[in-house]
Amino acid sequence: MPIPTIYPLDLNFHNTLTSIASYLIPHAEGGVLVECGPGSTLPTMQARLKDHNLTPQDITDVFVTHIHLDHAGAAGWFANQGARIHVHHVGAQHLLDPAKLIASASRIYGDKMDELWGKFLPVPADKLNILHDEDEITVNDLVFRALDTPGHAYHHMAYILDGVCFSGDVGGVRIAIPGYRHLRLPMPPPGLHLDKWRATIQRLQQENIHHLALTHFGIFDDVEWHFQAISEALDAADAWIRDVMPRAEKLENGEISKNWLRKEFMAWAKERALAAGLTEDLLNTYEEANPSGMSADGLLRYWRKFIKE
Numbered sequence: 076m077p078i079p080t081i082y083p084l085d086l087n088f089h090n091t092l093t094s095i096a097s098y099l100i101p102h103a104e105g106g107v108l109v110e111c112g113p114g115s116t117l118p119t120m121q122a123r124l125k126d127h128n129l130t131p132q133d134i135t136d137v138f139v140t141h142i143h144l145d146h147a148g149a150a151g152w153f154a155n156q157g158a159r160i161h162v163h164h165v166g167a168q169h170l171l172d173p174a175k176l177i178a179s180a181s182r183i184y185g186d187k188m189d190e191l192w193g194k195f196l197p198v199p200a201d202k203l204n205i206l207h208d209e210d211e212i213t214v215n216d217l218v219f220r221a222l223d224t225p226g227h228a229y230h231h232m233a234y235i236l237d238g239v240c241f242s243g244d245v246g247g248v249r250i251a252i253p254g255y256r257h258l259r260l261p262m263p264p265p266g267l268h269l270d271k272w273r274a275t276i277q278r279l280q281q282e283n284i285h286h287l288a289l290t291h292f293g294i295f296d297d298v299e300w301h302f303q304a305i306s307e308a309l310d311a312a313d314a315w316i317r318d319v320m321p322r323a324e325k326l327e328n329g330e331i332s333k334n335w336l337r338k339e340f341m342a343w344a345k346e347r348a349l350a351a352g353l354t355e356d357l358l359n360t361y362e363e364a365n366p367s368g369m370s371a372d373g374l375l376r377y378w379r380k381f382i383k384e
């Protein structure tokens with residue numbers, strides 16, 4: 076099937092190619108972005124828009140799949156240039172007032188915060204369009220459908236445009252490199268929920284999707300393989316955490332060491348990647364797009380809240 080004109084913009088996050096994408100869809104009065112990346116990649120973003128003869132003021136609409144910094148950090152800046160920002164209703168408050176989000180990210184990234192993510196400006200209320208499941212949004216001749224898709228975060232939307240699904244993080248992390256098919260799941264706290272993620276994938280499988288546009292990274296047409304790979308990765312993560320936690324508790328004498336779990340997880344993820352034929356270099360690219368320490372923390376929280384008796 077023909078796909079609408081969609082340009083992946085590589086934001087070269089942290090000087091790494093194929094880490095964070097934004098998608099540009101031109102229309103008669105300018106362009107739409109799906110995902111806008113963090114504040115730190117705005118110079119690259121502006122250069123990529125210029126490649127398409129567009130200025131930031133030409134962007135009429137920005138759809139963010141969720142409010143994590145790598146997807147929505149630059150939303151406020153685009154709103155100040157005149158764009159309308161579309162976001163899941165649960166995430167909306169954090170775009171209106173990002174103080175809490177910035178504070179919790181600062182606890183994780185410390186003095187690297189600014190260098191990594193740049194400024195996260197608030198979105199003015201009159202520029203925010205708050206979305207619910209199955210909302211349809213028309214921009215010029217483009218019609219987007221928003222699907223509430225929890226699992227990676229509570230506040231996650233996937234967007235469908237003419238059979239192309241912009242799957243945010245619920246579509247996993249997969250880098251388009253010839254000769255490899257390897258998918259990883261970003262599983263950070265606090266929103267990770269393996270069962271909700273499974274239900275999301277089952278729902279997406281019912282949709283008539285012929286291409287997936289992943290934020291991390293690229294457009295794929297082997298949709299069936301991809302959804303199957305997500306399901307298998309969910310099952311594998313579930314089995315891993317159930318297997319490792321009883322041992323972790325014994326090891327730490329009742330106290331679970333985050334660092335120990337991170338190391339275990341990293342070794343496990345690496346083994347899976349090498350089995351898929353990845354080189355160490357590629358592994359680093361995956362690690363940049365999807366730090367495995369975060370997934371270990373997410374799984375730990377999920378296990379405590381939803382699995383442990």
Ligand SMILES: [Zn+2]
Nearest residue numbers: 141143227244
């Ligand atoms: Zn995310």
